[in-house]
Amino acid sequence: MVPSGETLRPEGTQQMTGEEQGPIASSSGFYDVPGANPVGTSGADATNSESKGLRYLKIQRIATWNVRGMSQVSQCECYVSLFLPSASFEMARTKIIKDCKDSVWNETFCYRIQNQVKNILELTVHDENSCLLDGHPLTVFFDVTKLRLGETICLTFPLDPKIQENLKVEFSLENLPVLHENIVTNGVLVSREISCLEVEVKKEKTLKYDSKDEIALFTVQGSYEESQKLPLTFAVPLEFHYIKYKESALEAELPKKFCGTTPFHHGLHARPKELDVRLGYELCLDEQVFIQKRKKIVAGALKNVLHVENDLQDQEVPVVAVMATGGGARAFTALHGHLLGLQKLNLLDCLTYISGSSGSTWTLSNLYEEPGWSQQDLLGAVAEARRNMCQCKLNCLTLCHLKEYCNILKQRQMDGYKTCITDLWGLFIEKALGNGRCSSTLSEQKHALNHGQNPLPIYMVLNTRDKYSLQEFKEWMEFTPFEVGLLKYGAYIRAEDFGSKFFMGRMMKKVPESQICFMKGMWSNIFSYNLLDLWQASDSSEDSFWRRYTWNRVKQIEEKPPLLPAEEAVNTYLTIPTCKIMKILHDIITERVTTSSFYNFLNGFQLNNGYLENKHFYIWKDTILDTFPNQLMTPLEYLCLVDTAAYIDSSYAPLMKPEREVDVIIHLNYSSGSQTSSLEDASKYFAKQGIPFPKVDMSREKNLKECHVFEDSTDSKAPIVVFFPLINDTFRKYKAPGIKRGPAELKQGEVDVTSPLSPYGIQNFEYTKENFDKLIELTSYNIQNNKNAILQALQRAIERKKHQKK
Numbered sequence: 001m002v003p004s005g006e007t008l009r010p011e012g013t014q015q016m017t018g019e020e021q022g023p024i025a026s027s028s029g030f031y032d033v034p035g036a037n038p039v040g041t042s043g044a045d046a047t048n049s050e051s052k053g054l055r056y057l058k059i060q061r062i063a064t065w066n067v068r069g070m071s072q073v074s075q076c077e078c079y080v081s082l083f084l085p086s087a088s089f090e091m092a093r094t095k096i097i098k099d100c101k102d103s104v105w106n107e108t109f110c111y112r113i114q115n116q117v118k119n120i121l122e123l124t125v126h127d128e129n130s131c132l133l134d135g136h137p138l139t140v141f142f143d144v145t146k147l148r149l150g151e152t153i154c155l156t157f158p159l160d161p162k163i164q165e166n167l168k169v170e171f172s173l174e175n176l177p178v179l180h181e182n183i184v185t186n187g188v189l190v191s192r193e194i195s196c197l198e199v200e201v202k203k204e205k206t207l208k209y210d211s212k213d214e215i216a217l218f219t220v221q222g223s224y225e226e227s228q229k230l231p232l233t234f235a236v237p238l239e240f241h242y243i244k245y246k247e248s249a250l251e252a253e254l255p256k257k258f259c260g261t262t263p264f265h266h267g268l269h270a271r272p273k274e275l276d277v278r279l280g281y282e283l284c285l286d287e288q289v290f291i292q293k294r295k296k297i298v299a300g301a302l303k304n305v306l307h308v309e310n311d312l313q314d315q316e317v318p319v320v321a322v323m324a325t326g327g328g329a330r331a332f333t334a335l336h337g338h339l340l341g342l343q344k345l346n347l348l349d350c351l352t353y354i355s356g357s358s359g360s361t362w363t364l365s366n367l368y369e370e371p372g373w374s375q376q377d378l379l380g381a382v383a384e385a386r387r388n389m390c391q392c393k394l395n396c397l398t399l400c401h402l403k404e405y406c407n408i409l410k411q412r413q414m415d416g417y418k419t420c421i422t423d424l425w426g427l428f429i430e431k432a433l434g435n436g437r438c439s440s441t442l443s444e445q446k447h448a449l450n451h452g453q454n455p456l457p458i459y460m461v462l463n464t465r466d467k468y469s470l471q472e473f474k475e476w477m478e479f480t481p482f483e484v485g486l487l488k489y490g491a492y493i494r495a496e497d498f499g500s501k502f503f504m505g506r507m508m509k510k511v512p513e514s515q516i517c518f519m520k521g522m523w524s525n526i527f528s529y530n531l532l533d534l535w536q537a538s539d540s541s542e543d544s545f546w547r548r549y550t551w552n553r554v555k556q557i558e559e560k561p562p563l564l565p566a567e568e569a570v571n572t573y574l575t576i577p578t579c580k581i582m583k584i585l586h587d588i589i590t591e592r593v594t595t596s597s598f599y600n601f602l603n604g605f606q607l608n609n610g611y612l613e614n615k616h617f618y619i620w621k622d623t624i625l626d627t628f629p630n631q632l633m634t635p636l637e638y639l640c641l642v643d644t645a646a647y648i649d650s651s652y653a654p655l656m657k658p659e660r661e662v663d664v665i666i667h668l669n670y671s672s673g674s675q676t677s678s679l680e681d682a683s684k685y686f687a688k689q690g691i692p693f694p695k696v697d698m699s700r701e702k703n704l705k706e707c708h709v710f711e712d713s714t715d716s717k718a719p720i721v722v723f724f725p726l727i728n729d730t731f732r733k734y735k736a737p738g739i740k741r742g743p744a745e746l747k748q749g750e751v752d753v754t755s756p757l758s759p760y761g762i763q764n765f766e767y768t769k770e771n772f773d774k775l776i777e778l779t780s781y782n783i784q785n786n787k788n789a790i791l792q793a794l795q796r797a798i799e800r801k802k803h804q805k806k
Contacts, residue, residue, distance in 0.1 A: 054176045054245055057087075057119075057144060059109040061154070061170040062094060064125060066163055067101050077128035078103050080167070084144075085630050086119045086606055087111040088247040089222040096128060112176065112245060116183055117190050118607040118629045119144040120570065125159065125167060137577070140167060141628065143570040145609060146563045147173045156560040159574065181245050184505070186279035186490045187614040189605045191505040193244040197223075200237035201230065217253040222246065222635075224503035224604070241503055243604070275505035276497065277601055278483070281490040281616045283659050286446075286482040293452025294352055301349035306795055315805045318663035318797035319352045321655050322455070325678050326358020326524065326645045327670030327726075329389060330753075330760045330775070332433060333767065334726060335363040336385050337776040338668050340378045341783025347790065348374045351455040353662065355651035357644040359670065361523040364457045365516050366435050368445040368481070374454045382776055388433045389767045396431040412518070416511040417499060418597045418638065426521020432765065434517065441513045443495040445481035456480060459523050460651040461641045467590045470646050473623040476653040477641065479519070486602070487653060488620035493601050504604035511599070525643045527594035552577045568610040570627060597638040607633055619658075619689050645671075648685060649678045655719070656691050663797040666790070667723045672762050675704060675725035675754075692718035705729065707786035709793055716800050720793045724782055726753050731778050737785045751778045 062080050078100065081093040088111060097103040113119045124139040140157045147153065152172040159165040184191040199218050219227040223242040230238050232255070242248045278284065283291070298320070299312040322342075324335050335356070342348050356364045367373045367381060395401075405427045409419050417423075448454050459479040463486060464470055476487045485492030493502070501509040553576040577583065607629045611617055625632040644651065649671045655662045671678045676698040686693035694710035704725050712718035732749040735741050741749055751774045752758045759771045767775070783790075 053115070054179045054181060055113050055115050055149070056174045056176050057111040057113050058172045058174070059169060060172065061104070061106055063102075063104040063168040064166065065102050065168070066165045067103070067125060076101060079126050079128070080105065081124045081126060082109055083122040083124070084111050084113070084119060086117050087113045090247070112247070113144060114181060114183070114190075114192065114245065116185065116609055117192075118570070118609050118611060120630050122630065123157070123167060123169060139575045140557070141573045141575070141630070142559075143566075143572065144173070145566045145569040146559075147171055148564075149173050149175060155563075157572065157574070158557055158560070179245065184275060184279060185608050186281065188608055188611045188617045189279055189489050189491055189602070190608050191275055191277075191279065191605060192246075194241050194504050194506070195244040197240040197242065197250065198237045199230065199240070199250070201232050201234060214255045216255070219251040220248055222248055224508050241508065243504065273506055276493065276507040277502060277505040278492040279490060279505070281659060284483050284492060287456065287480070290449050290452055290456055291352065294455070297349050297452055298352060301346065302794060302798070305346050305350065306791060306798075312798065316798055316801045318794065318801055319661055320350050320664045320666070320794065320797070321353035321355065321662050322351055322666045322668060323651055323655060324354070324356040324360035324668045325649045325651070325670050326360060326643065327672065328359040328524075328762045329433070329765050329767070330762065331359030331670035332362045333385065333389060333772060333775050334670050334779045335360050335668065336378070336382050337779030338724070338783055340382060340776065341780035343374070343378050344780070344784055345787050345790070350794065353458060353655060353660070354455045355458040355460060355655055357460040357649070357651040358524040360651070361459045362429060362433055362520055364459070365520055366433070368448045368454070368457055369435050369440060371448045372453055373448065384435070385433070386769065386772050389772050390769050391766070393432050393766050396428055401431060416509070417514065420597065421527060421594050422521045422525050422596045423518050425525070425527070426518045429520045429524070430517035434520075440516045441496070442479060442498075442516060442519055443481055443513060449481060458651065458654045459519070460644050460653060461523055461525075462644050462647060464592070464595070464640050464642055465636075466592050466640065467587060468624075469590060470642070473625060474647055475623070476620065478654040487657060488617055489602065490616055491602055491605070498601075499598050501599050502601040502603055522596035522641055523643070525594070525596050525641065568613055570612065570629065573628075592640060596641040598641065600636050600639045603635060603637070605633065619691055622689060648681045650682050652682045656686060656693065662719050663801065664793050665719045665721050667721055669723070669725050675727060676701070679721070679723055694718055694721055706782045707789045709789055711796070716804060720797055722790055722793050724786075726779070728753055728778055730785060731781050734781070734785070736781065737787070748774065748777070751775065753778070
């Protein structure tokens with residue numbers, strides 16, 4: 001048997017030998033194939049495609065001073081591990097030196113690095129005798145960008161200044177002038193060249209292949225395929241796709257009868273292919289075309305409702321959006337009423353975007369089944385929603401329907417999706433509140449946008465991770481019928497490709513597009529809280545109990561001698577782990593077991609060396625991992641998607657994308673509890689991020705009005721926000737704007753939308769016909785009764801556009 005871990009190299013592979021190669025090279029090997037053509041070196045809409053050389057990083061000497069034993073019952077048995085994930089998949093380590101607090105390792109470690117990629121070297125000091133309560137090992141995170149080309153330098157990293165516990169490392173950095181790599185980057189993400197290794201059984205006449213059980217296991221760590229099994233009687237070759245200039249090794253495990261033989265051969269070939277992930281922060285071409293079509297409709301509608309004499313020029317047409325929060329069935333119902341009110345004021349054609357999250361996405365996904373929904377009388381859609389909301393939901397849980405759900409989920413698994421309770425939730429929503437078109441998809445909604453006849457819908461979720469609370473890690477993710485993407489990274493894929501498998505920006509396996517019912521379940525994933533989310537909801541202080549005792553301590557340190565500051569360099573950090581018991585506790589309280597999982601289309605990408613300085617990344621940078629590139633870009637097979645309400649109940653984020661240039665946002669609020677918290681939280685969040693937004697503080701508002709308008713008079717880039725809380729104010733006495741109720745009609749004005757006994761509580765999924773009608777009439781009335789406030793905001797936006805034009 002070829003031992004697991006043995007490195008096999010294709011013919012023509014160049015390999016460093018002797019001391020130059022070092023332990024890393026000898027343990028993992030390089031797939032450095034001169035002249036191999038890469039698989040794809042360009043990407044649509046990528047902002048930068050360039051050819052860059054690689055560099056050679058050498059670490060020749062490591063030493064430690066005054067290292068304390070981590071165990072109180074035995075002497076220190078010290079060693080140092082090295083990990084550079086942007087260059088190698090393996091963790092290298094020095095030999096162990098026993099019973100010595102001052103250790104020196106004259107060992108050499110070598111890496112081939114891409115200069116355009118953020119390379120963070122992790123140096124960890126270990127003690128073999130560590131026990132369960134130890135807070136060690138200590139890890140230093142060092143940015144290789146700080147090293148100067150052609151120089152050798154010895155740096156000292158203070159581990160504990162009090163006792164002069166130090167780590168000393170000697171570095172050198174050289175050019176590799178022979179090797180050049182074509183990369184594609186948008187200034188944040190980097191797509192590198194990939195090569196394809198083909199492994200095929202070689203039919204040996206002296207060997208018999210008569211058993212189907214004779215299977216070889218091949219592994220290329222870090223490749224898209226990772227590990228594959230190959231029957232030795234099988235003629236079809238295996239393929240492994242991997243980063244061309246990243247250290248990779250082919251490992252093989254063969255049946256015992258082939259011990260000492262190599263009954264297969266391998267070679268390299270390429271399939272030139274452009275990127276299937278769009279790297280760019282600009283709007284996609286489809287959305288740009290849509291905006292041009294929609295702008296003509298918006299200009300005509302604004303001229304009519306504002307009674308403008310002259311036609312508006314393109315530069316004078318404001319971008320108006322509706323922003324709807326979540327709120328379950330309450331949001332589903334109330335959004336119908338609000339849109340009906342806007343239609344009665346002839347304002348639907350003034351909208352360019354409608355964004356929604358959670359329950360409001362159910363309304364939008366139903367409406368966009370109809371190509372011309374905003375041009376038709378919405379009373380028909382309201383009647384359909386009324387029929388669904390007022391029917392008994394127990395009918396959706398009959399044995400017959402449960403069998404139907406089971407069969408659909410089995411087919412979904414066969415299609416290649418990972419299923420969970422959220423998918424069952426989506427099937428229930430579709431059966432209870434949908435249009436009965438379970439087979440429709442998000443990309444099919446493009447037929448409602450072909451002529452710019454409707455506003456562009458945007459659906460919002462958060463991408464998060466296990467082992468983190470939402471305060472610590474969350475990333476805004478948007479869905480339109482055109483594209484799906486993560487705002488922070490400027491990475492987008494076609495809507496029909498969401499759920500497929502990607503590697504380094506190339507689609508590796510096409511998976512059928514997810515049905516809209518599963519998207520509804522994912523957009524409104526109410527099962528996604530972990531224990532730490534719940535704790536921090538009641539204790540949001542920076543120095544909470546869990547942060548102090550269950551998280552690793554991180555502190556910034558300085559190298560000695562001090563290096564010249566590099567503009568793109570990340571600070572050097574030292575992490576001090578918490579004890580293992582607290583680490584176990586942390587893993588328990590941060591476990592997410594019901595999140596929606598879709599294949600990660602960022603798989604394989606690396607970070608650009610200057611990603612932190614990129615203005616697009618910077619405005620969305622708000623997680624604890626953003627300054628830790630290795631952890632931020634940890635290879636993850638799946639995205640972990642949750643409802644935005646778990647953090648801020650709003651769908652503002654895509655509307656605040658600078659490229660969309662939104663001028664007016666009509667905020668429709670359906671949140672539980674405080675009606676102002678979602679707006680105030682959004683205002684604080686955007687202020688923290690440096691994104692223009694009006695300052696909102698409604699703490700002094702004793703009695704909410706039906707409509708509040710907010711504008712930042714000092715910054716014309718901040719949108720005008722027209723805020724509609726879900727309240728019952730003048731509707732009690734007026735059945736229509738300016739028309740009072742008669743004595744017999746006062747009961748119809750009694751709509752309880754705030755008390756704990758409200759029929760519209762988040763737990764209620766079935767309304768009586770009377771309660772449904774009341775909520776529709778209330779929300780439609782609130783819009784119509786504040787016509788002047790909306791029109792004044794639109795007029796003000798046009799004036800600002802004209803001023804900007806001048």
